[in-house]
Amino acid sequence: MTTRAVVKGVGHYLPERVVPNAEFEATIDTSDEWIRSRSGIERRHFAAEGQTTSDLAVRAAQAALADAGLTAEDIDAIIVATSTPDLTFPSVATMVQAGLGMTRGYGYDVQAVCAGFVFALANADAMIRGGMARRVLVIGAETFSRLMDWTDRTTCVLFGDGAGALVLEAAEGQGNTDDRGVLSCDLQSDGRQRDILYVDGGVSTGTTGHLRMLGKEVFRHAIEKLAQTAHAALDRVGLSGEDVDWIVPHQANLRIIQGTAQRMQVPMDRVVVTVQDHGNTSAASIPLALSVGKARGQIKPGDLLVCEAIGGGLAWGAVVLRW
Incomplete structure (x- = not known):
């Protein structure tokens, strides 16, 4: 028997304010057609004034707990993936813990920017398999x-706010790929590429800073590295793209999503796109997509x-996980 981290519940939360592409036309040199053609984005949500990352996280967590039929007191640990914490410290996870009324267990944050949820999921899997939770x-x-730098039309139109959450629970499996739960993980980084995507603020500058990105370079790395890491995770458990029911990718750019699916030889009708x-x-993009994919009826038990x-x-x- 093998201990698996199985998805028990999923949920998400999006701020009320919806910002269509056309809203940017009044302030910067762009258009709905320009944004759609380069990114596939049509709209996004922005947090209200005073609405924090932890506020969004608490709402998503409550939805996931409701979906799992559990309460905060049933949870042993909270891991929050974020690059936009409310404060330098304490962690968003501890704020979520308090917001949920959870008086036991522990919480901490993981910061790997857009890859953060994958890193957090790998952490949670290891904790469950190791018996820590x-x-x-x-x-x-x-x-x-x-x-955002609202004068930079190449970046400010691309991003939005939101939160998604999963409840993972320890369950016994047979130790093969028919088991439900997390089957394998692959994590990578390369600090030499720091300057193609970063925020020019922080403790060293005394400012929050703005996001800076060399879009063409990020695009080139993304297509290559996303397909590579997906194949590596599948290879570890003897699976291939043909075995995959759904790719649930980071939702950054439709062309990146399409290019990665093509390299994996998985048709787009088996890709969750939000x-x-x-x-x-x-x-937040992967857990949001998981929650929306389940709500649409795309993702089903056993997938x-x-x-x-x-x-x-x-x-x-x-x-790689079996739902």
Whole structure:
């Protein structure tokens, strides 16, 4: 018998304010057609004034707990993937813990930018398999609208705010790929590529800073590295693209999603796509897509999923799991 981290529940939350592409036309040199043709994005959500990353995370966590039929007191640990914490410290996870009324267990944050949820999921899987927790709440939550340079039309139209969450629970499996739960993980990073995607603020500057990106370079790395990490995770358990029911990718750019699926030889009708409605929500994008994919009736129990993402660092990775 093998201990597996099985998805017990999933949920998400999006801020009320919806920002269509046309809204940017009044302030910068862009158009709905320009944004759609280059990214596939049609709209995104922005957090309200005073609405924080932890606020979004709590709402997503509550939805995931309701879906799992559990309460906060059933959870042993919280991991939040985010690059937009409310404060430098304490962690968003501890704020979520308090927001849920959870008086036991522990929480911490993971920062791997857009790949953060994959890294957090791998952490949760290791904790469950190692016996450190029986149930872990894994959340991706971001308010990237607070990092935008509103004069840079190449970046400010791409990002949105939101949160998604999974409840993972320890369960016994047979130790083969028919088991439900996380089957394999692949994590990678390359600090030499820091300057193609970063925020020019932080403790060293005394400012929050703005997101800076060399789009063509990020695109080139993304297509290559996302397919590579997905294949690596599948290879570890003797599977291939033909075995995959759904790719649930980081939702950054429709052309990247299409290019990665092509390299994996998986047709687009087996890819969960939400980028048109959410934009790039960084670490929140995969759990958001998982929640929406389940709600649409796409993702069903027993389906084999590959979740893959790449973000600043560069950091990238993939998780293979059976729903």
